[in-house]
Amino acid sequence: MTDSSRPLRKLGFLTIGLFDPADPAAGHESTLQVIELGERLGFDSAWLRHRHLQFGISSPIAIMAAASQRTSRIELGTAVTPMGWENPLRLAEDLATVDLLSGGRINPGLSVGEPMHYDTVKHELYPDSAELEDFSYARVDRLARLVAGEPVREFSGKQGVVEEFSNRVEPHSSGLSERLWYGAASKKSAIWAGENGFNLLTSSVVFPEEHQEPVFAQIQQSQIRAYRAAAEASAQTRGPARVSQGLVVIPTDSASVKQREKYQRYVDERTPRTKAPQGPKRMLFAPDLIGTSEQIAEQLYAHAGFQEVDEVAFALPFSFDHEDYVQILTDISTKLGPALGWTPSKG
Template identity: 70%
Template sequence: MPRAGTPLRKLGFLTIGSFDPADPAAGHETTLRVVELGEQLGLDSAWFRHRHLQYGISSPVAVLAAATQRTRRIELGTAVTPLGWENPLRLAEDWATVDILSGGRLNPGMSVGPPMHWDDVKAALYPDTADVEDFSYERVLRLLRLIAGDPASTFSGREGVVEEFSDRVQPHSPGLRARAWYGGAGLRSAEWAGENAMNLLTSSVVRSEEIDGVDPADFAGIQAAHLRAFRAEHPDGAAARASQGLVVVPTDSATPEQRARYEAYVAARTPRTTAPQGPARMLFARDLIGPSEAIAEQLYAHAGFREVDEVVFALPFGFADADYVQLLTDIATRLGPALGWRPAG
């Protein structure tokens, strides 16, 4: 999207599906209703983020399976599944099953590396193999090979009277490999995703690193460089799919009370955006808040946004159900049109 006036092609949203630990069913139901609302509003995609050992969606694959039965058109994705928590063979079976149930609407996003708080969880997660688990890119390639239909077993055929075995993951969903996304925060991850013909998910977090011609404290410049590097390595070049995910808080139809809470939320998160954070020197994007027209202007001025034609806006964490209805409705009816987007269907 090089300039204002070029229409945004795809518009989606991301949620972590927060819930009250005393009543988790209500939170999961709210998440499903938000996905249904997204479809009704004509949004192109709905994405879930993993929250292991937290009060958010710990099993997106299960919630996505439920969502397939309550929607008909909207694409469904994970942004992202951290593969350090997963067995690639089992996950390949789960994803293929959800893709079949959805009619080919699944967009599985993934990343690698050791699980968060690794020293605290490794005894429960990998009690016998923690020291030898491979958390490198090979874990992604292994999963991609399995969903593409490469052999998973040396045996196939009939055994006994009724047992029939396949040597590859079943069910097999032929288009799933082409809809696989990698969530990368660094230049090497973006290049690697391109080299391996994946789609690229960028978010509101990037790594501050040395890139020729880019200020290492410039979030937008770094993100734009990642997107250009990704396409430079991808077989599809400029046509390779990439999506940007920022936190946007449109206030067009918000009540005064909602606007006050939203502004306090953004103000509390803004200090972390002023400099790289932690040993990994991660940079956080500023949340964009205000009327949709003002947010659109800020997006068109954002170097990262100008490199994409599809976005997945993240819904803020910990808000009330009515807030999500207001935000999603404003995103679909005010912000999307301000970016030249048109609702599906």
């Protein structure tokens, strides 16, 4: 096996929290059990995708609040929360509250842009301001300022006998602003994240520059390097600039024959979209990595994007069953992680 000169320092996983609309409680409970399992297996972090008007987690903050009371160590994040659906002030309040409940374990991952299928939902989401909403970077920057404790208004102090008002978002959770991440798939967004003090989340999707060859790993590497250069040159850094990679990996070491067949069908169905850029923005998908942990480790060591990072949040396949996630997470923790130089967390 190829040796890595940079051992993997942090290992996490990402889940969509899929559920059956006929029995949504069971799917949410499964997600909480998966997070609990992740802590027992020594994972450093568990991340939740954000899905609106779909059969996946629509309120990851609520799930993180519940998970914070069933775990004690594992960090909890969102990858990512699309800010187009959120009021930054209200979101800042919720994030700070859950961060305090968790003992400072929340890692909000954020993105900007118009909500998906906006024309079909804007009449309910923003009935009076749909055409005026700002979906630019300014929206996430506003959240960052509010989380950091910058004043919201001039008014504060005591009013009447018991009412006391603050001029900043309350509660305030010290340190949360250093754990804000931006989910970037383009060089432009990666540079913006670095210039504005965010950590960087990279995933299995990138948008190439016009001049770039459609080679996923090389494009991701160039984006990470551009981010680091921007972060180093910026005076806005809130803490050490961190980068996390989030590819789909499916180790099969302890999988049954039936599971291996199921996993391979899943990968085969998704592989054609990785062969060429998709759509007008030339979206490029990374191939899913499937095989033994040794085989996946070899592929990762050869991956130009992986070579740039020392922490990952491997994405779990969307449509698998609970027992599949147990097997995959167990293999990642006991076989793939150690093969990448990672040591499980304890306590």
